[in-house]
Amino acid sequence: MKQIWIITRRELQSFFDSLMAYIMLIAFLGFSGFFTWLFGADIFFVKQASLQSFFGIAYWTLFFFIPALTMRLLAEENRSGTIELLLTKPINDWQVVLGKFLSTFLLIIIALVLTLPYYITVANLGPIDHGAVWSGYLGLMFMSAAYISIGIFTSSVSNNQIISYLLALFIGIFFQIIFSMLSSNISGLFAEILNYLSVSTHFESISRGVIDSKDIIYFLSLIFFGLILAEAGLAKRRL
């Protein structure tokens, strides 16, 4: 546990030292703020004291930003060879993967915490469904964790950060939208499977305020699966 936390701290430090964290936070708050308050189907257009429009925007901004955060996590260590120094210290592959996962997840949490003023503002504007807000945040956290684990996996397969970014987007887009689009065009068992595989289905059901164990199991298994693949990507050096 201690080893994981050491890795997490170093990665988090590195996010902030490289300005990556600031760029991500500013861009995330800028985009989500702009579309939540100023433009398009914003809160004043919807005329409801709810954060649904924010969750909808954050769902997409995080989808694009997360691979940008995760792409270097292992790809850079592989390219520069520092992975060798790291893994010859008393630490195992799992601890490295989990440490890196946790660091990105914490950065996302920081980003989400910085949007709490939106919640406070809306709550002052009208009667807000507090449960729906918290479950919306919970949905964003689950969804972020899932994409982080996919991003770490794609970062482990290549030494090239651009490739790992694009690969993460490519895999992600299936979960994000393609599965649910396909499932609405066909019917039967296959459609149901696709629908179950889609992140959007589970995200929407959580962010509506219904926290079902089915959704939680879905996200946890997606995270777990991504991390297992990432660990396998690290371990392939041994072959």
Next chain:
Amino acid sequence: MDIIVKNLTKRYGAQRAVDNISFRVKTGEVLGFLGPNGAGKTTTMKAITTFLTPNEGNITVGNFSIYENPEEVKRHIGYLPENNPLYHDMPVIDYLVFVAELQSIEKTKIKDRILEMINLCGLEGEKHKKIGELSKGYQQRVGLAQALIHNPDVLIFDEPTAGLDPNQIVEIRELIKRIGKEKTVILSSHILAEVEATCDRILIINKGKIVADGTSEELRKHSQGKEILKIKIEEGEKNIIYKALQELETTGIVDFIQDEENSFEIQTKPELSSRKAIFKLCVDKGWILTEMTPIETKLEDIFRELTLN
């Protein structure tokens, strides 16, 4: 802590990078790993540090096997990989703190330990700079500092003096000799003089196999089975001398030495000496022998002989 490598084999695809090698390094011994590029030195070192898993064979460090207790093995090893990969965006101090924490050094001792390393490796003026801003020699010192920080029993250095200037090379060699007294050290290099200067024992490997193992004197003696002499005889027709020398019972190959009048290189047959016979021959014929020097085989020659075929 002894390192025992037993029947280690590592394949990359069909190619055997390391082919069934076994050796043992004892505490207090500095082992030099020699071999041409691609001989399997780095692969063997990576296997000892558990970074690679061998296809066959076992390695134990102290009482710990790389299969059963990889974490314990790693805890006792200080490793400086080839090309010295470091986090270039981290300041030296922060990096050393990071490594010290990973090595589970007690919080209260981390500061002292880092100061000690900075003094030992001569990083005083550079400690607040980012690693990427340092010159190659200083980066190498950071690499050494991170390998030594937890005071490991076993040190594994893959080409520790690559990229250093001559003064630094001497410093590092002295450092290795000093700390090597109570530790087990394996270092690889293709600079032969370096291995000769720092190592108690030399292991030459070629194409994944051990081709020689011993102290530099032993290796010399071994390949020197035949005595080689350089002689100079004055006042005599060189072709006649050449013939007479060849007819001696003990001599193997006789050669003219170019650019030097009446000089010959004589290879004696194995296990024999032809010095007396040559002297007698000169006395009998009335030639004047002005020079007779045994030629010592250089480590370079042994190395070339062992690894070229």
